[in-house]
Amino acid sequence: MRITLSILIAKRINQLRKSRNLSVNKLATMSGLSYSTLNSILRCKSKSPTLGTLI
Numbered sequence: 001m002r003i004t005l006s007i008l009i010a011k012r013i014n015q016l017r018k019s020r021n022l023s024v025n026k027l028a029t030m031s032g033l034s035y036s037t038l039n040s041i042l043r044c045k046s047k048s049p050t051l052g053t054l055i
Contacts, residue, residue, distance in 0.1 A: 004044075006041075006044045006046070009041065010041060010042050010043070010044050013027075013041065013042060014042055024038060024039055024042065033053070037053075041053075
């Protein structure tokens, strides 16, 4: 399996989310992203998120 930017981003967001005891739903609410968008990013089902989405 090739390590891609999407995988690295997903892993890092999940590490941070878990270290702060946040559910995906809570993080989505806090970030202003929809649950489905964030879930797609975390499951590497979307293309690499844009910088605008990440910040």
